[in-house]
Amino acid sequence: xxxxxxxxxxxxxxxxxxVVADGADAAVLIRSVPLRKIMDxxxxxxxxxxxxxxxxxxxxxxxxxxxxxxxxxxxxxxSLKVTSQPAMSKNETSKYSDLDTAGQAQxxxxxxxxxxxxTSPSPGLSLHQPGLYQISGMAWSxxxxxxxxxxxxxxxxxxxxxxxxQHVLPKCxxxxxxxxxxxxxxxQCDTGMGG
Amino acid sequence: MFMSxxxxxxxxxxxxxxxxxxHAEKEQFTSEALLKAFAVPELGEPVSNEELRRIxxxxxxxxxxxxxxxxxxxxxTLFDYIRRAMPYTQPGKLTDDQxxxxxxxxxxxxxxxxxxxVVDQTSLAAIVMPNRDGFVWSAEVKDLQIKSN
Numbered sequence: 001x002x003x004x005x006x007x008x009x010x011x012x013x014x015x016x017x018x019v020v021a022d023g024a025d026a027a028v029l030i031r032s033v034p035l036r037k038i039m040d041x042x043x044x045x046x047x048x049x050x051x052x053x054x055x056x057x058x059x060x061x062x063x064x065x066x067x068x069x070x071x072x073x074x075x076x077x078x079s080l081k082v083t084s085q086p087a088m089s090k091n092e093t094s095k096y097s098d099l100d101t102a103g104q105a106q107x108x109x110x111x112x113x114x115x116x117x118x119t120s121p122s123p124g125l126s127l128h129q130p131g132l133y134q135i136s137g138m139a140w141s142x143x144x145x146x147x148x149x150x151x152x153x154x155x156x157x158x159x160x161x162x163x164x165x166q167h168v169l170p171k172c173x174x175x176x177x178x179x180x181x182x183x184x185x186x187x188q189c190d191t192g193m194g195g
Numbered sequence: 196m197f198m199s200x201x202x203x204x205x206x207x208x209x210x211x212x213x214x215x216x217x218h219a220e221k222e223q224f225t226s227e228a229l230l231k232a233f234a235v236p237e238l239g240e241p242v243s244n245e246e247l248r249r250i251x252x253x254x255x256x257x258x259x260x261x262x263x264x265x266x267x268x269x270x271x272t273l274f275d276y277i278r279r280a281m282p283y284t285q286p287g288k289l290t291d292d293q294x295x296x297x298x299x300x301x302x303x304x305x306x307x308x309x310x311x312x313v314v315d316q317t318s319l320a321a322i323v324m325p326n327r328d329g330f331v332w333s334a335e336v337k338d339l340q341i342k343s344n
Contacts, residue, residue, distance in 0.1 A: 090272050093268055106333035107332060
């Protein structure tokens with residue numbers, strides 16, 4: 001259920017700029033979310049993958065903020081309050097603020113930043129001999145649709161462009177693939193590739 | 196470093212040990228009573244006052260720790276968190292007075308307030324944390340705020 005529908009139904013006063021959400025876990029986790037994000041794409045989720053949310057995922061309902069760090073998507077959602085200021089809760093001030101080297105900290109940390117992971121080859125997979133292999137993984141931009149992914153097989157000295165699977169979406173991990181010719185055997189390769 | 200992290204994460208056990216020292220004369224409980232009520236043996240022994248004093252409460256160079264006294268912008272955050280999440284095994288079981296006492300205790304060991312200061316609804320909101328001006332809005336927040344105006 002888009003939260004914008006619920007808030008439009010309830011009515012938001014002009015001074016409302018933030019939405020403070022808290023959950024029914026032991027710590028009653030609380031985060032403040034700018035109203036703009038809530039009206040833009042936030043949902044209250046009751047289902048996941050065609051079934052009711054599981055207890056560990058926040059049953060009966062959770063906040064879901066696409067593209068943001070998971071902790072902000074409050075599980076076991078029990079209340080939403082529209083406020084003029086953020087709550088300045090423990091986690092959002094002491095954990096999800098970014099301290100720079102000059103000693104100043106930025107409030108708050110929201111978007112999940114750029115990330116990627118190679119899923120194949122991976123530890124546990126045996127590569128028995130040099131040859132042609134497919135490197136595959138998932139990439140996340142943190143700021144919209146991914147344009148390109150590059151892969152390095154030599155510790156960053158050279159890079160090759162990977163192919164992206166279809167359906168590259170702005171707030172979804174994107175699968176990439178690249179061909180890789182393993183040309184030599186060495187102790188390091190044996191260890192690194194689990195062979 | 197280990198000690199300071201442990202202190203933040205299990206505020207409870209340590210704090211209860213000394214909670215009565217702040218304004219015991221005003222409260223109906225003692226540190227011993229609190230320990231008995233909320234003791235969690237598997238979480239370990241409370242540290243001594245001397246051990247607490249040796250903890251470096253400054254922000255660590257790698258940004259870890261982020262202690263109350265030198266990092267947190269608002270004292271009221273402490274009251275809110277203790278009331279929500281403490282004690283560790285029985286969150287939400289503290290009375291308002293106990294919560295104020297624990298808040299005072301943590302502010303005291305962080306050298307924010309003297310041991311004689313009574314912390315209540317009015318005085319807590321008036322406390323200016325040392326790092327109050329150490330925070331700025333992130334680009335993300337600015338962007339979302341500008342869009343909403």
